[in-house]
Amino acid sequence: MAPTPADVPTADGVPMLGLGTWENDDYDDCVQSVKTALEMGYRHIDTAQIYGNEAAVGEGIEQADVPREDIFLATKVWIDQLSYDDVLASTEESLEKLGTEYVDLLYVHWPAREYEPAETLRAFDELYDDDVIHRVGVSNFEPHHVDEAREHLDAPVFADQVECHPFLQQEELREYADSESLELVAYSPLARSDVIGAEPLTEIAAEHDASEPQVALAWLREKGVTAIPKATSEEHIRDNWESLTLELSDDEIETIDAITRKDRKVNPGFGPDAWE
Numbered sequence: 001m002a003p004t005p006a007d008v009p010t011a012d013g014v015p016m017l018g019l020g021t022w023e024n025d026d027y028d029d030c031v032q033s034v035k036t037a038l039e040m041g042y043r044h045i046d047t048a049q050i051y052g053n054e055a056a057v058g059e060g061i062e063q064a065d066v067p068r069e070d071i072f073l074a075t076k077v078w079i080d081q082l083s084y085d086d087v088l089a090s091t092e093e094s095l096e097k098l099g100t101e102y103v104d105l106l107y108v109h110w111p112a113r114e115y116e117p118a119e120t121l122r123a124f125d126e127l128y129d130d131d132v133i134h135r136v137g138v139s140n141f142e143p144h145h146v147d148e149a150r151e152h153l154d155a156p157v158f159a160d161q162v163e164c165h166p167f168l169q170q171e172e173l174r175e176y177a178d179s180e181s182l183e184l185v186a187y188s189p190l191a192r193s194d195v196i197g198a199e200p201l202t203e204i205a206a207e208h209d210a211s212e213p214q215v216a217l218a219w220l221r222e223k224g225v226t227a228i229p230k231a232t233s234e235e236h237i238r239d240n241w242e243s244l245t246l247e248l249s250d251d252e253i254e255t256i257d258a259i260t261r262k263d264r265k266v267n268p269g270f271g272p273d274a275w276e
Helices: 027-040 054-063 084-098 117-129 143-152 171-179 201-208 212-222 234-245 250-257
Strands: 044-046 072-077 105-108 136-139 157-163 183-187
Touching (some): 027 044, 054 084, 072 136, 084 117, 105 117, 117 136, 117 143, 157 171, 201 212, 212 234, 212 250
Parallel strands (some): 044 072, 072 105, 136 157
16 A cells, blocks of 8 residues: 555654655656655655755746645755855745745755854744744755754754765664764665665565665664655655655664665765864
């Protein structure tokens, strides 16, 4: 039986499987993928200012037969828009493109370039107090960045969105998040498709008549990490969705835990020094 929205586990009210839209920059494709995902049962959609597709995401939401209040919508403020004034202005522009009066989660995309915790986060607090954003998030933050952000924010830091998959398991950050009541959201949860054909995921997938992406997503779910895999075709959107029916055994989880391969897919020059 196909999963329904009620089958999606939640982390503090956030659906733990969503649709990522990074590099989904063809307008019509993006509209259709968002519409398809929502009508299939997804209720978590993730975008960002730098993706250049907020208008298409908004159009996909508009076309889907799903009430806005049932959708968890997140976007991110890019690194050249992180001054106090630019956060406010660019967020207003994002809302206009998305066709919504609020977003459920607004992230600082990276602790880089124009990011100054006191000024940047003062704007986030103002948006939070005005109910324009319902949660404050950060992305690509190491623990010390989160600690510093909390010193400047009145609103709670709800989530940290980071690259996380079986080949970049983020053990230390997961432990930190568990200890600090911080939700982790995984981008590139399929290691940019590198999970396909990779052992031991292939062997585990064969045991369940499943796909390697489904195994990777099920593993993240077992670790309490929300995943937002990017997909554009109905086939891939559905394959990821059906990962919700896959339950891994303790031995299978331990086998994936034991993977020693380290393969970070996203590491720009402005990334945290700890990534060097």
